[in-house]
Amino acid sequence: MIDDNQVQQWLTDRGADAIEHPGGTLLDHLSRVADRLTTWATPDHVVMAGLCHAAYGTDGFVTALITPDERPQLVDLIGNQAxxxxxxxxxxxxxxxxxxLAGREPVTVIxxxxxxxxxxxxxxxxxxxxITVANEIDVMLHNEELARQHAQPLYELFSAASHRLPASARRDCVLLTELDRG
Structure with a gap:
């Protein structure tokens, strides 16, 4: 069993509590994403991945807590699947x-x-x-400017990909329509 407190401490040790992010710090954001995934009853390894989803940075958030060369460290902490x-x-x-993501064909990632x-x-x-839906909902809830720009296109994307989402996540996507102030 993965110790959530240990993972939170690791994130803090890596500086996630000092990195600004919509809605407070990166640690605040990561915790909210994991909480949302938990409310959707996603498997534990997906919740843990949500808690650490920005560890390597992302295509849209370049600040990283760890490099890809350090992957074994994160595997030891949260397990292979997460x-x-x-x-x-x-x-x-x-x-x-x-x-x-909206299609039914194989999905290729670069x-x-x-x-x-x-x-x-x-x-x-x-x-x-x-993880993407939980992340984007949280970002949009905490950044009005981004919500004006991206809430509607994200809602459309997630609606088109709804066949791949649990009902609880589909219901939460409606939050994006309430944020579209553009």
Missing amino acids: EHLVYLYGSCVRNPLYPQ DRFTGDSHCLDDSDIRAFLE
Whole structure:
């Protein structure tokens, strides 16, 4: 069993509590994403991946707490399944990936660290999408300017990909329509 307090301490030791992020600090954001995933009854490894989803930085948030060379450290802390999702989330190039999420065909992801591409299996697609939805809802709830720019397009993307989301996540996507002030 993964010790949530140990993971929170690791994130704090890596400076997540001092990095500004919409709604407070990166640690605040990561905790809220994990909490939202928990309310959706997602598997524990997906919740843990949500808690650490920005550990390697992301295509949209370049500040990293750890480098890809340090992956074994995160594996030891949160396990293989969760770390695999954290790496997937942090390493993916989003622009070519997002439009694929709405389809039913195989989804190919490009690794921004290596340039390699590979197809995702259905469980990885679903977990990635759940973390993405929880992340984007939290960011939009805490940044009015970003909500004006991105809430509606995100709602449209998540609606089109709703066949890959649990009902609880689909219901929360409606929050994005309430934030669209543009």
